[in-house]
Amino acid sequence: xxxxxxxxxxxxxxxxxxxxxxxxxxxxxxxxxxxxxxxxxxxxxxxxxxxxxxxxxxxxxxxxxxxxxxxxxxxxxxxxxxxxxxxxxxxxxxxxxxxxxxxxxxxxxxxxxxxxxxxxxxxxxxxxxxxxxxxxxxxxxxxxxxxxxxxxxxxxxxxxxxxxxxxxxxxxxxxxxxxxxxxxxxxxxxxxxxxxxxxxxxxxxxxxxxxxxxxxxxxxxxxxxxxxxxxxxxxxxxxxxxxxxxxxxxxxxxxxxxxxxxxxxxxxxxxxxxxxxxxxxxxxxxxxxxxxxxxxxxxxxxxxxxxxxxxxxxxxxxxxxxxxxxxxxxxxxxxxxxxxxxxxxxxxxxxx
Numbered sequence: 018x019x020x021x022x023x024x025x026x027x028x029x030x031x032x033x034x035x036x037x038x039x040x041x042x043x044x045x046x047x048x049x050x051x052x053x054x055x056x057x058x059x060x061x062x063x064x065x066x067x068x069x070x071x072x073x074x075x076x077x078x079x080x081x082x083x084x085x086x087x088x089x090x091x092x093x094x095x096x097x098x099x100x101x102x103x104x105x106x107x108x109x110x111x112x113x114x115x116x117x118x119x120x121x122x123x124x125x126x127x128x129x130x131x132x133x134x135x136x137x138x139x140x141x142x143x144x145x146x147x148x149x150x151x152x153x154x155x156x157x158x159x160x161x162x163x164x165x166x167x168x169x170x171x172x173x174x175x176x177x178x179x180x181x182x183x184x185x186x187x188x189x190x191x192x193x194x195x196x197x198x199x200x201x202x203x204x205x206x207x208x209x210x211x212x213x214x215x216x217x218x219x220x221x222x223x224x225x226x227x228x229x230x231x232x233x234x235x236x237x238x239x240x241x242x243x244x245x246x247x248x249x250x251x252x253x254x255x256x257x258x259x260x261x262x263x264x265x266x267x268x269x270x271x272x273x274x275x276x277x278x279x280x281x282x283x284x285x286x287x288x289x290x291x292x293x294x295x296x297x298x299x300x301x302x303x304x305x306x307x308x309x310x311x312x313x314x315x316x317x318x319x320x321x322x323x324x325x326x327x328x329x330x331x332x333x334x335x336x337x338x339x340x341x342x343x344x345x346x347x348x349x350x351x352x353x354x355x356x357x358x359x360x361x362x363x364x365x366x367x368x369x
Contacts, residue, residue, distance in 0.1 A: 292320025
C-alpha cells in the first residue's frame with residue numbers, strides 16, 4: 018500500500034463507516050484511487066462456470082451496491098466484480114446507523130437490509146459497463162414483497178442482458194425470514210424459477226447461489242443436493258455470520274451480519290464440506306475473512322475455484338485485491354503449480 022492510500026484510509030476511519038464507504042465510491046468515480054489495470058499470468062488465468070478470468074481474486078457484492086463505479090473497478094486488478102444486491106424496486110434499507118467497524122477484530126457488522134436504487138437504475142448503469150471486465154450482479158428481494166422468490170427472477174430478467182453471472186442471495190441476515198429460503202424445498206423452487214427465467218434470456222447467464230456460514234452439516238448436505246438437482250453453475254461460500262464468538266471490539270453486540278477476519282475459519286470449513294460433497298461437479302467461490310494472499314490460497318486449496326473479498330479493504334485499501342493476486346501468483350509458482358486450477362482442493366482434508 019502506498020503512502021497516499023494509507024493517508025486516505027486514516028482519514029476515512031475518522032468519519033462514520035457508511036459516510037466513509039460513500040466517499041470511497043466517489044473517489045473511485047473521480048479517479049482518485051489505485052487502478053493498476055489487469056493482474057494476470059499463465060498461472061492466474063482460470064475459468065469458473067465457463068467464465069474466463071484473468072485471475073481468481075474477485076470483489077464481493079456489497080461494495081458497489083448500485084453499479085456506480087464499474088469502469089474504475091474494472092481497472093483495480095480484480096479478476097471479477099460482483100455488484101448489488103439489486104431488488105426489483107428501490108428501497109432505503111434499515112435505519113442508520115447500520116454499519117460498524119470492529120477495528121480490533123479487523124471486521125465489520127452491517128445491517129443494511131438491501132438498500133439500493135432498484136433494478137431499473139442499476140440495469141441502466143450495467144448497460145454502460147466496460148466490456149472487457151467480468152461483472153456479476155447479486156440478486157435480492159424487496160423486504161415488503163408478496164413473493165420474494167419471484168423477485169430474484171424479476172431482477173435477472175431485467176438485468177440479465179448486461180451480466181456475466183448472477184448470484185441468488187438468500188443468505189443475508191438483514192432481511193427478515195430471507196434465510197428461510199435456504200431450506201431445501203423453498204430453495205429448490207426458488208432456483209428453478211430463476212433458472213427458467215435465465216433459460217428464456219437471449220444469452221445464457223451462469224447462476225450462482227450464495228449461502229450463509231451458519232449452517233449445520235445436514236443443511237450443507239441439503240444445499241449440495243439442491244445445487245446438483247437444479248443445475249446451478251456455482252456456489253459462493255459464504256455470506257456474513259450471526260456469530261459473535263471471540264470478538265473484542267466495542268460494537269461486537271450490534272445486530273447484523275459479521276464479516277472480516279473472524280469469519281475466515283468458519284467460512285472455509287463450510288467451503289471444504291461443500292467441496293467434498295459436490296466432488297467437482299459444481300465449482301465454488303470462497304469468500305469470508307480473506308485479507309492476505311495466504312488466506313486466498315488456503316480457500317483455493319480447501320476447494321474454491323475463485324475467491325472474493327470486501328471487508329479487508331476497509332483496513333487494507335483498494336489496492337489489496339491486486340496485491341493478493343500478484344502474491345498468489347508467486348505462491349503458486351513456489352509450490353510448483355503451473356495453473357491455479359491445479360491447486361483447487363489440494364488441501365481440503367485440512368479443513369474437514
